[in-house]
Amino acid sequence: MFVQPHGIELLHWWSEVGWILKTIRDYRVSLFVEIGVFHGALARIIMDQCVDNIDFNYVGIEHDRDHVDQKAIDYSRGLHEFNDGEAEFMFCDALSPAAVSEVRSRILSTGVPAMVYCDGGDKITEARLYWPHLRPGDIMGIHDFGRYGHPGIEVFPDDVRFVIDGGERIEIPELDARILMVVKR
Numbered sequence: 001m002f003v004q005p006h007g008i009e010l011l012h013w014w015s016e017v018g019w020i021l022k023t024i025r026d027y028r029v030s031l032f033v034e035i036g037v038f039h040g041a042l043a044r045i046i047m048d049q050c051v052d053n054i055d056f057n058y059v060g061i062e063h064d065r066d067h068v069d070q071k072a073i074d075y076s077r078g079l080h081e082f083n084d085g086e087a088e089f090m091f092c093d094a095l096s097p098a099a100v101s102e103v104r105s106r107i108l109s110t111g112v113p114a115m116v117y118c119d120g121g122d123k124i125t126e127a128r129l130y131w132p133h134l135r136p137g138d139i140m141g142i143h144d145f146g147r148y149g150h151p152g153i154e155v156f157p158d159d160v161r162f163v164i165d166g167g168e169r170i171e172i173p174e175l176d177a178r179i180l181m182v183v184k185r
């Protein structure tokens with residue numbers, strides 16, 4: 001059964017959330033883009049980073065606004081009233097050229113690393129679309145990547161600097177993680 005931090009159902013294991021937070025902190029991620037927000041439980045947790053760090057920004061992309069719990073939306077708006085990092089939702093198709101272009105410009109206007117986290121309806125396509133817009137040192141995460149084998153391992157042709165797995169660098173063929181996190185070369 002899934003837990004409900006902040007009263008919102010979470011579609012991640014706690015260990016996965018911990019790993020994401022650790023990555024954000026260890027690598028000093030400046031912008032976290034979540035593709036696929038659903039109820040917004042992960043979003044709500046990640047948005048707390050805006051309070052700790054005014055240079056941290058969160059963007060959540062979700063094409064079905066009705067999925068997103070109002071508590072997560074209200075929290076993102078509340079952050080704007082203080083001197084915090086910015087958090088906002090884009091209610092649109094993450095696979096559309098407009099969304100990719102908007103995310104690209106946000107990446108370009110922030111420090112390295114930005115992190116794009118693929119957790120929408122077609123994670124491999126999301127990864128393929130957004131990967132070319134990451135800069136060296138930027139990070140991509142793909143949820144459930146190792147769950148069904150390693151589909152689309154060719155997503156990152158020669159462009160992977162290393163794979164993050166619990167802080168270790170491991171070779172892609174040995175990968176069996178539920179979240180694939182890679183740093184761009």
Ligand SMILES: C[S@@+](CC[C@H](N)C(=O)[O-])C[C@H]1O[C@@H](n2cnc3c(N)ncnc32)[C@H](O)[C@@H]1O
Pocket residue numbers: 009010011012034035036037038039040041042043061062063064067092093094095119120121122
């Ligand atoms: C697995 S859920 C996301 C879970 C969320 N990241 C969490 O941790 O709670 C996938 C979400 O992606 C959304 N989605 C699917 N395809 C999308 C697309 N092309 N653009 C934007 N959102 C999409 C779905 O509506 C759904 O809410």
